[in-house]
Amino acid sequence: MTTEPGEAFPTLSTQRLRLRRVERTDAGGLHACFGDPEAMRYWDFPAFQTLAETERLLSWLAKTTNPYDHLAWAVTESPSNACIGMVCYHHREARNKRLELGYILAPQRQRRGLGTEAVRALVDYCLGRLGVHRVQAFVHPDNTASIRLVERLGFRCEGGPLTDYWCVGEGYRSAMLYAFLAGTDAAAAAGRTQVTRAEYRRRHVGKTPRSGQ
Ligand SMILES: CC(C)(COP(=O)(O)OP(=O)(O)OC[C@H]1O[C@@H](n2cnc3c(N)ncnc32)[C@H](O)[C@@H]1OP(=O)(O)O)[C@@H](O)C(=O)NCCC(=O)NCCS
16 A cells, blocks of 8 residues: 555554554454444444455455545554554545545444544544545444544534435444534634644654645
8 A cells, every 4th residue: 555656654653552554464453343243333334244354344445555535544552563443534535625534443442542542643644644624524323432532523513414324234324424624613622723734743753744645
């Protein structure tokens, strides 16, 4: 997987986490997420029944060659390299400076603030590195953890429920639309004012971002 010709994958670091490219050895860690019916209760596809299904998803995530549309990170807890979750952006429209987020943690690693920490780093990356203005999250109306997470980061609910938004197995799931707008009052209140490239670099990367990404 590449981000720009000749550029390394954008590994992101936080106080407790390292978000890195998805690797073949992450199948078990990802299956603890995507194979868990409880963690997948509000996702836009059903929990995987077999490790082979997770491995197919892993191959697709690891093969991503077009970060202009989507990119996924394995979440690891420093100093371990073990995968405990995944964060991603998808449906990016660079022209409109807009994209959507996805995030999941293995149940045994939830409720420690790690989800918030990982998504915060991802939002910073999207603003500071990709120049995104609008970050969207479609969240099931009953997904309290996800709703609290995005609200804490400064996202605002813009609508919903969007009834039967996702076709999942034999049924449908609805979604609320949450959005984070760079430079708004809500973003400032949550400490998420537009992250400058220099600030982004200081927090997560420690190297000079390229322009035009
Ligand atoms: C959403 C998710 C990533 C949050 O991860 P996490 O590490 O547990 O989240 P945090 O510990 O940072 O907590 C975020 C907020 O959610 C709350 N929360 C976490 N789990 C909760 C639960 N099961 N029920 C109610 N609230 C919960 C926390 O108290 C916190 O709220 P606060 O900031 O007001 O205290 C995790 O629950 C998950 O993987 N869920 C399954 C996948 C999913 O639904 N992804 C979102 C798709 S839109």
